[in-house]
Amino acid sequence: MTCEFCELANAVRLYEDDSIVVAIRDHVFTPGQITVLPKEHITILDAVPKDVMEKIALAVNKVSIAAFEGMGSQGTNVLIQNGLAGGQKRPHFSVDIIPRQENDTVQLDWTPNPLAEDELARIAERIKEGLNPQEEVSEVKEVEGKENYLLKQLDRMP
Amino acid sequence: MPEQMTEEQRKELEEKLKNMSPEELAQFQKQQCIFCQIISGKVPSTKVYEDEHSITILDINPAAKGHLLLIPKEHYVIMPQVPDNIITHLYLVAQKLSNVLLRSLKLSGTNIFVANGLVAGQKAQHFMMHIIPRKEGDGLFKLEEKILDKEMLSKIQGALQDKINGLFGVSTQTKLIEEKEEPGEVEEKPKKTKKPRKKKVPVEEPEEEVEDDDGEEEGTSLDDIASLFT
Numbered sequence: 001m002t003c004e005f006c007e008l009a010n011a012v013r014l015y016e017d018d019s020i021v022v023a024i025r026d027h028v029f030t031p032g033q034i035t036v037l038p039k040e041h042i043t044i045l046d047a048v049p050k051d052v053m054e055k056i057a058l059a060v061n062k063v064s065i066a067a068f069e070g071m072g073s074q075g076t077n078v079l080i081q082n083g084l085a086g087g088q089k090r091p092h093f094s095v096d097i098i099p100r101q102e103n104d105t106v107q108l109d110w111t112p113n114p115l116a117e118d119e120l121a122r123i124a125e126r127i128k129e130g131l132n133p134q135e136e137v138s139e140v141k142e143v144e145g146k147e148n149y150l151l152k153q154l155d156r157m158p
Numbered sequence: 159m160p161e162q163m164t165e166e167q168r169k170e171l172e173e174k175l176k177n178m179s180p181e182e183l184a185q186f187q188k189q190q191c192i193f194c195q196i197i198s199g200k201v202p203s204t205k206v207y208e209d210e211h212s213i214t215i216l217d218i219n220p221a222a223k224g225h226l227l228l229i230p231k232e233h234y235v236i237m238p239q240v241p242d243n244i245i246t247h248l249y250l251v252a253q254k255l256s257n258v259l260l261r262s263l264k265l266s267g268t269n270i271f272v273a274n275g276l277v278a279g280q281k282a283q284h285f286m287m288h289i290i291p292r293k294e295g296d297g298l299f300k301l302e303e304k305i306l307d308k309e310m311l312s313k314i315q316g317a318l319q320d321k322i323n324g325l326f327g328v329s330t331q332t333k334l335i336e337e338k339e340e341p342g343e344v345e346e347k348p349k350k351t352k353k354p355r356k357k358k359v360p361v362e363e364p365e366e367e368v369e370d371d372d373g374e375e376e377g378t379s380l381d382d383i384a385s386l387f388t
Binding site for chain 1 (some may be wrong): 262275
């Protein structure tokens with residue numbers, strides 16, 4: 001299977017190093033849009049390694065400066081579309097830098113849906129649970145496990 | 159705040175702002191910034207995560223349930239003002255939060271979104287990253303792709319390549335080699351021999367420009383964007 005982003009056949013490469021590419025693609029939301037992507041075929045945000053993510057972050061910031069200055073844009077949006085529901089169209093992770101002008105046709109705003117305080121609190125709890133327990137619990141377990149295992153091994157030694 | 163001021167007070171404030179040094183102005187912006195007040199705890203928020211450099215809160219006017227705002231503790235107005243070590247940190251935190259949202263809220267997608275400048279939809283004068291939960295058919299962000307022809311692509315490249323080279327620290331020598339290679343891909347063989355010679359001319363200019371880039375040029379346009387908020 002071929003991946004459009006691995007090949008970037010119809011794109012112009014503005015910069016590349018051993019792990020990332022900065023390119024102007026032929027499919028864009030608005031002219032002047034620039035895409036930063038890993039060279040390696042990484043499908044989703046979740047799978048991007050730390051060092052590649054750091055490189056991408058720095059590249060996105062530089063590209064955003066270039067868009068302000070080179071394109072004379074009055075604003076930029078950075079957009080990561082992660083997963084089909086997130087609007088991701090290709091099976092290769094990418095970040096788009098979208099230059100903005102007054103009265104352009106880019107639709108990136110939303111109608112806010114204010115939440116009641118109790119609902120905010122409930123969602124916050126679920127997110128906090130997702131953030132914390134796996135780390136703390138697994139760390140504690142690991143340490144305990146190792147200690148016990150090591151202790152048992154020591155105990156068994158004649 | 160501003161609405162409650164009398165005409166006299168407003169004039170006084172304008173005069174005060176005019177006479178402020180950039181440092182004083184930055185300090186003043188910070189005092190007025192709602193997100194700085196959230197960070198210091200003066201304004202309540204629903205915090206889900208905090209570390210040395212950032213906090214993450216639930217947006218009270220979300221695009222979807224679980225919409226998170228990842229905010230650097232330091233006051234930056236737009237992304238280009240954020241130093242390298244903070245920007246990399248924020249992207250890593252955003253990645254982690256996106257993964258947590260996917261699992262905790264059983265989503266089928268997320269968006270990480272940044273708005274720099276008023277026309278990009280930035281609403282607060284404090285740089286932040288949005289992590290937005292997405293579900294199939296939620297109708298958020300109706301984006302349509304357009305197709306650019308080759309002429310348009312090279313026009314855009316013309317506007318950006320020197321800036322990109324300067325910002326990424328690509329030396330003009332490397333650029334000369336790269337550009338020599340590129341005409342080879344184009345099917346205009348007769349012109350091929352002439353092209354490298356032609357390219358030498360523009361290459362000399364960027365050398366000077368690269369030095370300029372760190373100076374005023376960069377500062378003014380970005381400051382203009384940032385100062386729209388004051």
